[in-house]
Amino acid sequence: MIPETLKNSLKARIAAAITAREAAVDVMKELQAHYGWLTDEAVEEAALLLGLSPLQVEELATFYEMIYRRPVGKKVIHVCDSISCWCAGCDGIIQHLKDRLGVGLGGTTADGMFTLIPCCCMGMCGDSPAMSVGGTPYGKLTPELVDRILEKERRQG
Amino acid sequence: MELPLFRHNRPDRPVTFEEYREEGGFEALRKALSGMSPAEVQQAVIDSGLRGRGGAGFPTGKKWSFVPRELPGPRWLICNCDEMEPGTYKDRVLLEHNPYSLIEGMTLACYALGVRHAFVFIRKGYEKAAENLGRGIAQAKKAGLLGEKILGSEHSIDLDLHLSAGRYICGEETALINALEGRRPNPRQKPPFPAVKGLWGGPTVVNNVETLANIPAIIANGPGWFKGLALNPEGAGSKLFSVSGSVAHRVCVELPMGTPLGEIIDGPCGGMLGGRTFKACIPGGASTQFLTAEHLKLPMDFDTVAKAGSRLGSGGIIVFDQGHCLVEATLNLITFFARESCGWCTPCREGLPFVKEILQRIEAGRGEEADLGILREHIRYLNYSFCALAPGAMAPLEGLLRDFEDEVREHIVKKRCPLKA
Numbered sequence: 001m002i003p004e005t006l007k008n009s010l011k012a013r014i015a016a017a018i019t020a021r022e023a024a025v026d027v028m029k030e031l032q033a034h035y036g037w038l039t040d041e042a043v044e045e046a047a048l049l050l051g052l053s054p055l056q057v058e059e060l061a062t063f064y065e066m067i068y069r070r071p072v073g074k075k076v077i078h079v080c081d082s083i084s085c086w087c088a089g090c091d092g093i094i095q096h097l098k099d100r101l102g103v104g105l106g107g108t109t110a111d112g113m114f115t116l117i118p119c120c121c122m123g124m125c126g127d128s129p130a131m132s133v134g135g136t137p138y139g140k141l142t143p144e145l146v147d148r149i150l151e152k153e154r155r156q157g
Numbered sequence: 158m159e160l161p162l163f164r165h166n167r168p169d170r171p172v173t174f175e176e177y178r179e180e181g182g183f184e185a186l187r188k189a190l191s192g193m194s195p196a197e198v199q200q201a202v203i204d205s206g207l208r209g210r211g212g213a214g215f216p217t218g219k220k221w222s223f224v225p226r227e228l229p230g231p232r233w234l235i236c237n238c239d240e241m242e243p244g245t246y247k248d249r250v251l252l253e254h255n256p257y258s259l260i261e262g263m264t265l266a267c268y269a270l271g272v273r274h275a276f277v278f279i280r281k282g283y284e285k286a287a288e289n290l291g292r293g294i295a296q297a298k299k300a301g302l303l304g305e306k307i308l309g310s311e312h313s314i315d316l317d318l319h320l321s322a323g324r325y326i327c328g329e330e331t332a333l334i335n336a337l338e339g340r341r342p343n344p345r346q347k348p349p350f351p352a353v354k355g356l357w358g359g360p361t362v363v364n365n366v367e368t369l370a371n372i373p374a375i376i377a378n379g380p381g382w383f384k385g386l387a388l389n390p391e392g393a394g395s396k397l398f399s400v401s402g403s404v405a406h407r408v409c410v411e412l413p414m415g416t417p418l419g420e421i422i423d424g425p426c427g428g429m430l431g432g433r434t435f436k437a438c439i440p441g442g443a444s445t446q447f448l449t450a451e452h453l454k455l456p457m458d459f460d461t462v463a464k465a466g467s468r469l470g471s472g473g474i475i476v477f478d479q480g481h482c483l484v485e486a487t488l489n490l491i492t493f494f495a496r497e498s499c500g501w502c503t504p505c506r507e508g509l510p511f512v513k514e515i516l517q518r519i520e521a522g523r524g525e526e527a528d529l530g531i532l533r534e535h536i537r538y539l540n541y542s543f544c545a546l547a548p549g550a551m552a553p554l555e556g557l558l559r560d561f562e563d564e565v566r567e568h569i570v571k572k573r574c575p576l577k578a
Contacts, residue, residue, distance in 0.1 A: 018274075019357070021339030025322050050339070059341045063499075065323035066281045082243035083443060083475055084401035086489045120325055120493055121243040121443075122282050125401035125473070126250075126409060132282065 002034055002045060010049055020051050024060055028067050037068040065119060073108040073115040075134030075153055077101075081118045084125035093129045094118065096143045100150060113154055160386060160395040161374030162367065163411040166254040171289050174296040177257040183302050185376035186261050189268055190310045193376070198269035202372065204380035206393030211237055211328070211365030212442060212470045214459040223352035224270055224360045232360040234267055234275035235337065236369055239321060239328040241280055242442035243493055245473030247397035248366035250409040252286035256293035260316065262372035264303060267314045270362055274315045277366075278333055281323035290318060325497035329544050330363040331355075332499070343501040344544035367397055388415035392458030396469070402438070402476035403430045415461070419453030422476065433478035437560065441470015443490050444549030446556030447483070467556065482576040484568055487557045488516040494550035502543035508535055509550060516554075519565060522573040529565065533558060 002010075010027050017023040027049055031042040038046075038061050047054040061067045068076070079097060081090050094105075097116055101109050108115045114133075124130035127139025131146075133153045138145070165172045165180055177183075189198050203218030224232060236259065240248045252259065263275050279287045294316050297303040305313045319337050321327055327336045331345035334356050355361025371394055375383045384393045392414030398421055399409040405427035412421065418440070422428065429435055437447040440457065446467040448455065455465055462469040477486060495509035512535050515528050536555050539547040557565065567575045 019338065022319075022337065024339035025336075026320070029320075029322065060339070063324060063341050064281075064321070067322050081489070082493050083439070083486065083489050084244050086486070087402040087475065087477070087481070119323070120497055121241055121245070123240050123246040123249045123280070125244050125246050125399060125475070126407040128401060128407075135284070137282065 001041075002031065006030065006034060007049075014049060021056075024050055024052070024057065025064070028057070028061055028064075032067060036074070037070060037072050071108070074113050074157070076115045076117060077131055077133050078117050078119035078122070079131040080120070080122045080124070080129065082121035082125075084121070085128040085130055088128035090129040093131070093141050093143070093146060096146055097131075100147065114150070160411045160413070161378075161383075162251060162258065162370055162395060162397060163254070165258070171253065172255045172257070174257065174293065174300075177255065181377065182257050182373070183261055183297075183300075185373040186264055186268075186302060187308060189265055189376050190308050190312065195269045195271060198265060198376060201375055201380045202269070205375045205383040206380070207368065207371055207375060207383065208393070208459055209365055210367035210371075210396070210471070212242065212444070212468075214469060217364060217368055220352065220364070221266075221270055221362055223350065224362060225353065226271075228353075228360055230359055231274065231357075232270060232272050233356040233362070234263060234270060234272045235330075235333065235356065235361060235363045236263055236275070236277040236366055237328060237330065237333060237363050238277055238279045238283065238286065238366045239325075239333060240283070240366070240471075241323075241325040241328055241497075242444065242471050242473060243490070244401055244439065244475040245399055245442045245471040246401075247399040247409050247472060249283055249286055250399065251366060251370060251397065252283070252289055256286070256289040257297075258370040258373055259290070259366055260293050260297050260303065262369035263316060264297075264307065264314055265372045265376055266362070266364065266369055268312060272362075273313060274317070276317050276319050276337060278319045278321060278327070278337060280321050280327070287318055287320055294318075324499075325493075326499045326544075326546060329546065332544070333363060334361060343499050346543075371395075386413050387458065388413045389456045389458060389461070391415065391460040392456070396457065396472050398457070398472045398474055400426050400474045400476065402474075403433050403435075403478040403481070404428070404476050405430050412457075415456040415458045417453070418448060418455050418457055418474075421457065421474065422453070426476075429476070429478060433480065436477045436479045436481060437483060438477060439475045439553060439556075440472075441468050442473040443475075443493060444468075444545075444552050445470040446552045447560050449560050466559070468552070480576065482520070482564075482574050483557055483561050484516060484520050484565055485574065485576075487553050488513065488520055490553045491516055491550060494546060498546060504539050504542040505544075505547035508539045508542070509547060511535065512539075512550075512554065519568045520574055522568065522571070524565075524569040526566075526569060528569070529558065529562070 332342040336342035351361040410425040
């Protein structure tokens with residue numbers, strides 16, 4: 001169950017939309033921020049708020065890269081593996097992340113802090129290789145810089 | 158001559174609303190509202206030769222002219238800021254420095270098209286751009302440049318942001334319309350084209366960020382001035398080039414349309430990275446064919462690049478050096494497209510993973526001579542897909558087989574990647 005305040009702010013967002021379902025992505029994002037991922041319960045709640053069936057929410061939820069239908073760590077690492085980052089050596093960076101975190105792609109660290117997911121071009125090609133951690137973008141990655149970022153992000157919790 | 162898009166930019170921060178206005182910002186809007194009819198604004202855009210900067214290069218004024226004037230009911234303008242074409246980051250740089258040219262350009266476009274309500278569709282990860290736009294919209298509203306009765310006129314225009322959640326196909330205009338409506342963003346059947354039946358069934362124009370940001374300068378200085386910015390008669394205006402790969406400085410620059418490829422690399426990019434040698438580049442984002450060393454003098458404008466067998470696309474230039482294996486580079490591109498396929502139609506959903514598998518085999522030294530024919534066949538088959546994603550994906554593959562067949566064959570004959578130790 002989501003708190004009443006969140007429910008009311010979502011209702012207000014939906015009321016401001018031209019049609020209710022136009023707000024679907026915003027609603028899914030908010031519910032995901034609340035639960036940590038888009039739980040089955042969240043899908044039901046979103047459907048109720050938006051006047052859609054749970055299946056209609058599901059077909060949206062499974063479409064978007066940044067909506068998680070499975071539990072993820074506290075911070076999701078999206079590491080770019082598109083062409084500009086490939087030129088800049090992202091293969092080595094991804095391997096380094098796997099080694100440091102002790103997980104494969106799609107995996108979550110034992111302490112539940114990080115989930116590692118490859119992603120498509122982040123529009124940071126000028127600063128490649130690039131990744132984002134919990135929504136914060138980082139570029140010009142080196143293995144040393146990755147270590148420092150992981151330490152900082154872990155410390156900040 | 159001063160180029161329109163980056164001229165307000167500050168090196169280390171976004172330009173402020175006050176600075177933009179002091180430098181002539183929103184004067185084009187004033188000029189249009191006080192002395193030009195919507196049809197005159199549209200004609201100026203047609204005469205300027207402005208073409209869509211998102212990748213397709215379709216003439217903007219012509220696209221606008223497809224909107225039926227007399228259809229009742231609301232009509233819509235959407236700015237496409239779903240910039241997810243690998244190698245392309247120009248719209249992000251533009252908006253992180255200056256959201257006002259886009260806001261003014263959209264307001265002018267709304268005036269020309271008779272649109273009351275417009276949207277900016279922004280990809281995930283462009284939060285800073287969205288924040289700038291949000292602030293800019295609030296400032297423009299407060300100053301009477303947006304919202305109810307703009308500048309005391311009879312025209313009211315609202316501008317809203319839609320923040321997406323990440324998926325390449327949302328940049329395809331009919332998929333984008335579905336996404337904005339809160340539907341699963343599979344592309345729609347065309348026709349009807351969005352200009353006739355788009356968002357919520359109403360006439361809809363979808364234009365790229367850079368395209369719309371050019372409109373104020375066209376209205377302020379006239380279409381002839383804009384056309385004259387290009388270095389060659391085929392081009393018009395300026396172009397943002399976002400460069401990545403093996404260059405010394407990976408920068409996003411605004412240059413006159415028609416600037417030769419080699420001058421972009423040797424000028425603002427400072428030449429090749431660490432003395433490496435140029436092998437090829439992809440000139441306009443992931444879905445364009447390779448240009449090679451023989452094209453370094455090629456003027457970069459839509460028609461000239463098309464004549465050379467590629468596309469100017471988004472102007473996202475990805476530079477490869479002699480150390481790069483282009484089979485592996487193409488495999489990377491196809492992997493991207495295979496993952497981003499929405500799965501709606503069979504050629505794209507099934508064809509891309511199949512092509513990817515063959516390239517993987519060739520790169521791993523397990524390719525066969527017959528694979529070349531199979532790949533060529535699939536370039537043809539994938540053109541039967543529902544939208545432009547799969548044909549776009551085939552562009553670099555087609556380029557690979559056209560320009561670097563020897564390199565592909567070397568993988569097959571030597572049973573290994575010749576560029577790997």
